[in-house]
Amino acid sequence: MAVRLVQLASWASRNSRAVIAGAVVLIAIGVGIWYFIDYQRSVVQQAAVELENLRATAAIGSREEAVTSLNTFIQRFGGTVYADEARLMLGRLSLDQQDWQAAVDVLAPAESGLDTPLGFGAAMLLGYAYEGLGDTSRAAEVLAEAASGARYGYQRRQALEEQARVLADAGDYDGAVAVYEAILGDVEPGELADRITALRAEALALGIAAAAAPEALPASEPASGTPGDAPEPPEASGG
Secondary structure, X not given: OHHHHHHHHHHHHHOHHHHHHHHHHHHHHHHHHHHHHHHHHHXXXXXXXXXXHHHHHHHHOOHHHHHHHHHHHHHHHOOOHHHHHHHHHHHHHHHHOOOHHHHHHHHHHHHOOOOOOXXXXXXXXXXHHHHHHOOHHHHHHHHHHHHHHOOOHHHHHHHHHHHHHHHHHOXXXXXXXXXXXXXXXXXXXXXXXXXXXXXXXHHHHHHHHHHHOOOOOOOOOOOOOOHHXXXXXXXXXXX
């Protein structure tokens, strides 16, 4: 061990410039990492404060001002959880204004992270946006993805029930019945099961009637909820 230490000291003496340069590089890397972490923390804190101000603007200010401010916020703080929450707020404003395409454009990036706290809410709102556009096939697909990626059982049931409603409203009664049956497979007997059973029976009856007189049967009225009834986006936890 002593021999190795002597050899190491001898090497360092012969290569002092390399040793000093290496130490400088390591220090620079350490400082850079510290600065980056401190900067990211500062950005997140600033985003949290500004988002609170935007909530107030959206609540009491003009919609046009809120939309402009939210778009600016998303550009500045993209990549943070607060930017995703801003996307949900902006998506909800677009849905309220029935600007379906704008809602799709702003919600699609947030929906891709279904494993994040806000991903489920974004997926639900995106499904309503596609439904508003008249693309019921894509709406049902997005709601099915939301159900598949849901963290909790109640979220999965909510997404599946909305998927079934979209399918029934589009005249795909067999698809709606299949989704209602999937929900029934997950719930215990009780009030919820009774309600889903009634919705399944309604979709089944409409399907039978449509098969008997496909030309005469008009599209059904929505069984529950519409794009305008989209749930409030969940709030992000502080970071």
